[in-house]
Amino acid sequence: YFEQYLQADVVKATKALLASIDGADWASYQTLVSPALTAFEPEANGHLVEGLDFHKFYFALAENDRSAPLPVSTKSHIVSPKVNVLAGGKSAVISYIRLVQKAYQSGGSEAHSSSLAVVLRAPPIAPGSTWWNPAPPPPTVVAPPAAATPTSSTPALLPQATKSFNETRVWELQGNGTWICVHFHKSDA
Secondary structure, eight states: OHHHHHHHHHHHHHHHHHHHHHTTOHHHHHHHEEEEEEEEOGGGTTOOEESSHHHHHHHHHHHHOOSSOEEEEEEEEEEEEEEEEEGGGTEEEEEEEEEEEEEEESSSSGGGTTSOEEEOOOOSSOTTOBTTBOOOOOOEEEOOOGGGOOBTTBOOEEEEEEEEEEEEEEEEEOTTSOEEEEEEEEEEO
């Protein structure tokens, strides 16, 4: 029974961590991870990331870059979690598939809500190029879906996107009964 309680607690902590990432909530994120966090993730191009500076950049970017199409909403879902409790309940490893749903709007305010968004879609090899001399693909202009035609108070919505990742997180139980993430590995699924 104790192990089942710990497993549920680790799933709950993981959901809270993902919610802090989805909401770009740096303050909450810092309470859920170790300052010495290590990670392998696609954003690091195969390199081991140590500490929080690398991650803080993305939180600040989400907060400060209002010129790019902004996520109106981001939601992560944990699919098929498997928790292994280790060291007599003092640590745990959780592996799962993470589905990340995002819906976008163009611009950062109502003033930009009727604008079109430019979305780059790269073909495998752009026309007029070769594999050794690739030409940049032309931008494709995507209009908001007809169902999401903007009004004075509704932002223009672009198509939603869902990505999936395979994630493994290592958690350590603290003396105060809270879990902190000390390592994670994320890869495209």
